[in-house]
Amino acid sequence: xxxSNLALLMAEKKIRSLNKLSRETGVSAPALxxxxxxxxxxxxxxxxxxxxxxxxxxxxxxxxxxxxLKEKKD
Numbered sequence: 609x610x611x612s613n614l615a616l617l618m619a620e621k622k623i624r625s626l627n628k629l630s631r632e633t634g635v636s637a638p639a640l641x642x643x644x645x646x647x648x649x650x651x652x653x654x655x656x657x658x659x660x661x662x663x664x665x666x667x668x669x670x671x672x673x674x675x676x677l678k679e680k681k682d
Contacts, residue, residue, distance in 0.1 A: 609674050612643045617663045617670065633658045
């Protein structure tokens with residue numbers, strides 16, 4: 609599962625509003641909201657690039673892969 613660290617990056621930069629982040633990055637507020645709360649199913653490279661530029665981070669800082677454990681069936 610791919611997870612977003614957007615909330616953490618925003619906290620580190622003391623950004624409390626997705627609307628403010630949207631204005632400063634040019635990424636739509638709904639796209640940011642989906643990334644923030646983990647409900648997105650895809651993300652454009654342009655969005656990743658804008659956020660990495662804004663936060664001065666790498667893709668690995670913005671997005672992380674967490675392996676899901678599969679439940680065993682008895």
